[in-house]
Amino acid sequence: MSLAKPFLSDNAAPVHPKLWEAMRAADHPDNPYDGDALSQELDARFTALFGRECAALWVATGTAANCLALATMCAPHGGVVCHEEAHIEVDEGGAPGFFLHGAKLMLAGGEGAKLTPDGIAALIDPIRDDVHQVQPHAIAITQASEYGRTYRPDELAMLGAFAKQRRLGLHMDGARFGNAAAFLGGSADQAARAASGPVDSLAFGFIKNGGMGAEAVVLFDPEAARQVRYRRKRAGHLQCKGRYLAAQILAMLEDDLWLANAAHANAAAQEVAAGCGDRLLHPVEANELFVRLSPAERDVLRAQDFAFYDWGADSARFVTAWNTRPEDAQALGKAIAAL
Amino acid sequence: MSLAKPFLSDNAAPVHPKLWEAMRAADHPDNPYDGDALSQELDARFTALFGRECAALWVATGTAANCLALATMCAPHGGVVCHEEAHIEVDEGGAPGFFLHGAKLMLAGGEGAKLTPDGIAALIDPIRDDVHQVQPHAIAITQASEYGRTYRPDELAMLGAFAKQRRLGLHMDGARFGNAAAFLGGSADQAARAASGPVDSLAFGFIKNGGMGAEAVVLFDPEAARQVRYRRKRAGHLQCKGRYLAAQILAMLEDDLWLANAAHANAAAQEVAAGCGDRLLHPVEANELFVRLSPAERDVLRAQDFAFYDWGADSARFVTAWNTRPEDAQALGKAIAAL
């Protein structure tokens, strides 16, 4: 597959130069696991970022980050409410069933792969509180969503209130958290707080945003954090040279590189969107575009060296990244407009 | 803790320059997960190395490598025989219980943390084949062992025959496989074959030997390999930028860097051993030394900037690495001799 003008996925992008620098700077002997100086900084750095006390632990994948967090809020006999197109349901190879020891994903609908209190209530209200039916223990949302949609602060606040009222945990899959935060804009400070909102835990994604192999599990409850430390090891996710993961994350936080990278990708997505008109299946609120395109139209684009995935029979998905060249994005927008 | 003359652990060492080069060379867009060109090379490279058909999958830790492999040979209701001081029993935070869904570790004794057919038979022969008792399904050995001892080819052959006769799987934890292979010496070709011997699977460790965050699960049974591909994803161990892991491993295999690094560490260990005399608790057959030292003696060494772990009340563990300076090793040997 041609990778000349790549809109396949942000996870195919290379690693940001600042992260290479940071990793090389960490390339000296230090204590193993998370006993090194860099790993030890994480809690404080994320606490500052979010303006509330939290713990942050590196892991190598978003799948692990999501599942380790969810395991703190859903017992094996409980259920996690998520969108029927949520990544944890559709694309993680059954990982929640593994990490949560057989707990059930409970699937709700919702426009743009976003959950709403009403949609969740419609799913869980009919569940009788008897032992024959799995009871919901937690909610998982994705920010930005699987269709590149972003929860607004008031939507998060309502979900938070709902979760609290129903005594459900609230987890955020932030594989593209940076893109959501950038979209919510304003200051980095506010954007991050708005995007994490009232959640109990966050899988803060860096890999799709210029990282190599480090995401952060952010836990706002100290007891959950303690538990995840044990569970991370038990899941084989405590790398012995953790300083290279911490280095990546700290470099991302430095001068808000994570937001700059995400803003770059978002801007490129808007360039593409400008050419899509009513072909867009979803408003573009992050760095993904879902575009109605016939097979023939897709062939035309591919003949121009644009690389992307089909999305069902009649559309395609384009993803921009921290390194997308603006000229490629403009070219793609124009090429689509010209179809 | 002073890291001036570090003999704490090989997992505290930095990353080998060749691996940095290889990772940088991989720093361009490619297919995600293990669809990239480098990851696709692994099976063939390890097949050539071992001279028998195998599959090789990268994962970030030895814990994951061991447990993913063991899960292919031990059902949840079965047991894995390992040494009572095996890393999987003592130091992996219960990971086998997680990955094997509650299967049991069955603990055998054995000199130098090595298992023997007789030792295993003494453990499992009294187990009645009835449903009240957990039945053994597999054996796990460590090469080099937790006390830095190396199984010889004939010992491996006997274990393999025993396992086959009892219809048990045989897995090798090779966190320090390179050190064992180097110790068994001769050509790289023969050393690797001798060290992996008749096993069904091998967790081939690179991280302690100069890597950053990539080990290989090597599976000699295609059905097991197929299963591990699914289970790796399910365990959150399928990294989306897998090319950086593949790059490390391929760089290690290139010109037998893995053997050269291990031989360097082994030689340093012998330098230290030369000063230890009858203080040695175990013959030095890899890169670890267990040395009888009183607290006062350890203080003396630490005052000379040697860093190492206590090992119980009356001894210490020293570990050499790919980057141990020969002069440091000699100095340590002399310092111990001078006590």
Added chain:
Amino acid sequence: MSLAKPFLSDNAAPVHPKLWEAMRAADHPDNPYDGDALSQELDARFTALFGRECAALWVATGTAANCLALATMCAPHGGVVCHEEAHIEVDEGGAPGFFLHGAKLMLAGGEGAKLTPDGIAALIDPIRDDVHQVQPHAIAITQASEYGRTYRPDELAMLGAFAKQRRLGLHMDGARFGNAAAFLGGSADQAARAASGPVDSLAFGFIKNGGMGAEAVVLFDPEAARQVRYRRKRAGHLQCKGRYLAAQILAMLEDDLWLANAAHANAAAQEVAAGCGDRLLHPVEANELFVRLSPAERDVLRAQDFAFYDWGADSARFVTAWNTRPEDAQALGKAIAAL
């Protein structure tokens, strides 16, 4: 709740007198667990019944019977296709997630809670064979279905062929297997074979059919049977006085009591059905009736001492049992007709 004219559920019925006799006849010292004379008879008795080699193990519940069988055909990383209203999905408190170590239930539609090859294909054909998506390993059907519908021999044959072609296991939840077999009629011999058809395993229900606390897991594959023996113990389902469970099952098989009881319940259901006309939501092919009834109409029936469950807002479920008095069934049919 009045239990005067009970149509609540067949699991609320008492125990058949013949089973009491059989249990009392077993009330003398014998070997514990399944080492007693009666338990040892089961394999042969079921082999004779089904006309093909099988093993039969008692357990106390249908939930355990289903899950123990399914665990032999679906790995923890796989999925079991079942109807979206299947009992294992809706009413077993997440038991499949527990027994199958986090495997996924994959929900297909189908009229009358019955699966068809086409319906299953529509669900699983879009699943890419890649590790991000859970792969189907098995199919579970319910005979009679959750809506009291019965798979015909040709339907079972097609499902069996489909399962074989796709290399999927095929399990039958036979909580009301007797009712299905009786409906399929003719000789007991043929009815049982037709009802179990080409399945790999069957949870043969006796409790709803006059039993106290014994169902049979019937396994047509010896390796699966061996595995279930271990897993039954591990799940705490190996009762030490198993002879009382075996006695119940053998009494049920004696002179085809299981078929007679089921035929009685089916006949009672037909008596009720005769009064329901087009109120019936599903054809009555076993001992359950789903009847369109307004809340006011249900009140009228309850005022006449009929006991039953509401089924959603506008209908009710009636279940007949081995002990339903014909006059009660006729009275219920007439009372509904009179509404």
Added chain:
Amino acid sequence: MSLAKPFLSDNAAPVHPKLWEAMRAADHPDNPYDGDALSQELDARFTALFGRECAALWVATGTAANCLALATMCAPHGGVVCHEEAHIEVDEGGAPGFFLHGAKLMLAGGEGAKLTPDGIAALIDPIRDDVHQVQPHAIAITQASEYGRTYRPDELAMLGAFAKQRRLGLHMDGARFGNAAAFLGGSADQAARAASGPVDSLAFGFIKNGGMGAEAVVLFDPEAARQVRYRRKRAGHLQCKGRYLAAQILAMLEDDLWLANAAHANAAAQEVAAGCGDRLLHPVEANELFVRLSPAERDVLRAQDFAFYDWGADSARFVTAWNTRPEDAQALGKAIAAL
């Protein structure tokens, strides 16, 4: 095997007549599962018995009772300290690994299969509180122990204080709880309280004491009880005709039948013990005897129609039951004395 004079096991004994009566009295339609009148009585009856608030749930086996209780106090990443000869370690087919999702049994020594605070401390004090090592979460003791030894009230008090201080749960496997309570003597009221002492949960065994298939999980913490209700269903242990289990248990509590039965068995054991002299390997404090007997001596006894299990090469185990005929016990005692 001759069952003429059976001392094989109390689980081979038949069912007490009072329990048959009670089951037959329950043989009428009632609400399914534990919604029937009898099941609803259990909490109050056990609260009265123990003089402190508790919940009591029936299950069919001691294995299930133990494991359901332990799962409330030990997370999947934790460990349960038990004796190295504890039934849950040796004889339950790995059930704790299943119900506790891979948690680890941590084995302590102790005379007579009894744990002591010192013995537990010796095991767990060396465990570093770091994530590489499984941390203890709970303690499980057996009353009477696997060698028929009984914890005295002061021993239980010390274990309770120790557990509390270390923040560990304390569970009691009471497969032969009645025998221990009877041995501790005095009033039923005091005996039961003394025997359950300060535990968080108790698997109260009835089956070995004249029951058919019902044990009680007794939980002194309401949150644990709520959890077990869900987990019992999930484990396939919620029988739909639960009234027959409740009936057995209530009959056992009626007029302290459980204590009378146990006292009978204990008395028979003392009759046997009287003939054993210094052949006894353990003091007889319940209804089990472990007796040094050569193979030839065992042959002599078996030739006299005594049935029992060998216990290793040089001894035998004899178990008395609620129905052991005093003349058989005396005869056995005399036969041993005459050897």
